[in-house]
Amino acid sequence: MKRAFAQVAWGLIFTLVNIRINGFDLLHDLIGYVLILAGLSKLSRHHRGFRIALPVAWIRFVLTIAALFGVRYEVSLTRGESPDIGTISLTALAMVVELVLFYGICDGIRGMALEKGKKAIASRAGSLWRWSFALGALLLFCMPFQLNYILGEIWPILMLFALGLLVTHLLLIFLLFRAGRVFGNYGGAGSDGETVGT
Amino acid sequence: MRIKAIYGLIAGVILISWIGNFWYYESNKLPSPGFLRHYVEMMAIPFSPIELLYVANNDDERKPVNVQIDELPELRFDPLQVHQELRRQTIYVLRGYIQEDAMTERTAKEPLRLRTATVYYNDGSVRDEEIGEIVVYREAWPLDTSVDSPIAMMSSGNSSGNEGFSTVKAERPVRLEGVASALLDRLGAAFQYEIETDSSGAELSEGQSVKLSYRFRLSQEDRMNVYRLLLKETFVEPNGEKYEYTVFANYLPYPSESEMRAYVREERRGGE
Structure with a gap:
């Protein structure tokens, strides 16, 4: 189980960090989602939350493949862009999918932590989800205004939301490593074959 | 819960x-992209370009690539260029020139009044489009260069406030008979002009000047039209010889975002 948590955490790192050399992304999102899928497929046996996260991780995986063929699902909120309806809708869809992925992972960690009496981890997972949801909802609220207004004018506020979301990503990665360490020690020292009822 | x-x-x-x-x-x-309404006078001679403005939504794929006017085969258009880019719409310009090498000898003819043009689009379609009203003056070609004009240009200018002026000087005694344009009646109070002379009346002695000042006073609705007037000042010498001096009065729309929104609203109402 420790390995499964680590896979999800490393997967998130790959999706979060872009190290480009001559335009080539050394930590490509595709590798990140393969790791997340690998980790979630093992964790989905342990809690309902991970079972929610698994199919949406597949959707993100498909979107990442689509991006390789030129499909754009990212819009800068601060560059004063005027995206078309298709791009902005796809960006919103990708964000909703990511929020559901977050919910699934946080709910899974929280549920497992409560079963094992790890209230601190459960509480951390709960609050992480609430912050992610709040910031994601604010960005989703602001996003369609780009169709009609130049949001670059309020970039400091938007930057704050985006930075907040980045911090929640980082905290989730730490939480995943921590969960792997804590839950991996229960019933079989990190064996992926173990089963824990939910 | x-x-x-x-x-x-x-x-x-x-x-x-x-x-x-x-x-x-x-x-x-x-509701649909299209040409703005043009109320333009032009001379069918080289170096007298015409600008046709086309407005489209930024996400419209179909754009004009060429324009043909059957009555003026020597008029050729440059590729489409951006005239003004707004948040949701873009105004493009198609600039046409009379090609000197395509001109053939001709005697002066009656002016043409063009209301439609054949437009070729990038999707391969061809349509006859309404463009407003273009008055084309067809003088004799080649031009008579032996004319010894009693009038010489002194200065001219125009401002972004849709105003302009032109001052000419008499080289020898002449009388200013009047100013005419085929579009003056159409514009009515939306176009104002004044004449100031150094002399007390219309008679000009050698060295005296006449200044023609004009301004467009367009309503909100008319501000999205294209106007170009050829203000022809007619001068008569004591021997009865007539000369024309032409002043170009141009108006090209550069709408603000709110003016474009008003135009879109009007177009949508018109389409209902």
């Missing part, structure tokens, strides 16, 4: 933001 209600409320607010913005976005789209 309370949590679900909060999530539902937030989802509702986001949904309202999306629906509202989509509605506003759609209601500010032109």
Whole structure:
């Protein structure tokens, strides 16, 4: 189980960090989602939350493949862009999918932590989800205004939301490593074959 | 239950933001792209270009690539260029020139009044489009260069406030008979001009000047039209010989975002 948590955490790192050399992304999102899928497929046996996260991780995986063929699902909120309806809708869809992925992972960690009496981890997972949801909802609220207004004018506020979301990503990665360490020690020292009822 | 209600409320607010913005976005789209209305006079001679303005939504794929006017085969258009880019719409310009090498000898003919043009689009379609009214003066070609004009240009200018002037000087005694343009009646009070002379009346002695000042006073609705008047000042020498001096009065629309929104609203109302 420790390995499964680590896979999800490393997967998130790959999706979060872009190290480009001559335009080539050394930590490509595709590798990140393969790791997340690998980790979630093992964790989905342990809690309902991970079972929610698994199919949406597949959707993100498909979107990442689509991006390789030129499909754009990212819009800068601060560059004063005027995206078309298709791009902005796809960006919103990708964000909703990511929020559901977050919910699934946080709910899974929280549920497992409560079963094992790890209230601190459960509480951390709960609050992480609430912050992610709040910031994601604010960005989703602001996003369609780009169709009609130049949001670059309020970039400091938007930057704050985006930075907040980045911090929640980082905290989730730490939480995943921590969960792997804590839950991996229960019933079989990190064996992926173990089963824990939910 | 309370949590679900909060999530539902937030989802509702986001949904309202999306629906509202989509509605506003759609209601500010032109129902169909097309040419602005042009009220233009031109001379069918080289170096007298014509500009046709075409407005389209930024996400419209179809754009004109060429224009042909059957009555003026020597008029050729340059590729489409951007005249002004706005948040949702772009105004393009097609600039046409009379090609000197395509001109053939001709005697002066009656002016042409063009209302449609054949437009070729990038999707391969060809359509006859309404362009307004273009008055084309067809003088004799080649031009008579032996004319010894009693008038010489002194200065001219125009401003972004849609005003301009032109001052000419008499080289020998002449009388200013009047100013004419085929579009003066159409424009009415929307176009004003004044004449000031150094002399007390219309008679000019050698060295005296006449200044023609003009200004466009267009209503909100007319501001999206293209205007070019050829103001022909007619001078008569004591021996009865007539000369024309032409002053170009141009107006090209550069709408603000709110003016474009008003234009879109008007077009949408017209399409209903």
